[in-house]
Amino acid sequence: TVAIFPxxxxxxxxxxxxxxxxxxxxxxxxYQFPGDPRRVVPFVRAEAGVAYYDYRVRLDTATVVxxxxxxxxxxxxxxxxxxxxxxxSARYRLFQAYxxxxxxxxxxxxxxxxxxxY
Numbered sequence: 001t002v003a004i005f006p007x008x009x010x011x012x013x014x015x016x017x018x019x020x021x022x023x024x025x026x027x028x029x030x031y032q033f034p035g036d037p038r039r040v041v042p043f044v045r046a047e048a049g050v051a052y053y054d055y056r057v058r059l060d061t062a063t064v065v066x067x068x069x070x071x072x073x074x075x076x077x078x079x080x081x082x083x084x085x086x087x088x089s090a091r092y093r094l095f096q097a098y099x100x101x102x103x104x105x106x107x108x109x110x111x112x113x114x115x116x117x118y
Contacts (some may be wrong), residue, residue: 004029007047011093017080018058022095022103024051024073032081043089045077057101071096079109087111 008029012021027050031040051073056066073096079089088110095103 002029002031007049012093018056020053020055020057020101021034022051022053022073024075024093024095025049026073026075028075037084039090041081043077043079043081043087045075045079045089045091047073047075047077049073051095053096053098053103055098055101057099059100065101069098071098085113 005028007026008023010023013019013032023111024047028047030043030045035041049072050070052068054068054069056064058064074094075091076094077089077091079087079091081087089108091107091109093104093107096102097104
């Protein structure tokens with residue numbers, strides 16, 4: 001069974017006057033492979049949607065790029081549910097590159113706990 005649900009996250013960093021903030025709002029589709037729910041269950045997830053980008057980055061002594069805009073966002077994730085409240089995964093985030101800046105990259109996640117609103 002494939003579960004489809006909304007996903008909202010916040011990613012950002014600041015160093016001195018440089019900063020970036022990315023807030024993706026995506027639709028996520030997750031498939032958990034069949035098996036005994038009392039054992040480790042592998043899963044795959046894909047996400048697609050839109051993100052808000054807010055950044056100010058000094059590229060060199062004379063060049064500062066800054067902007068606030070919306071653009072595409074997505075992700076692909078492969079992981080395992082160890083228990084109903086413990087998940088481990090690797091996710092590649094795909095964000096739009098702007099002004100020579102690329103916010104995409106690989107994440108390794110360990111999630112403890114679960115909040116379900118549905």
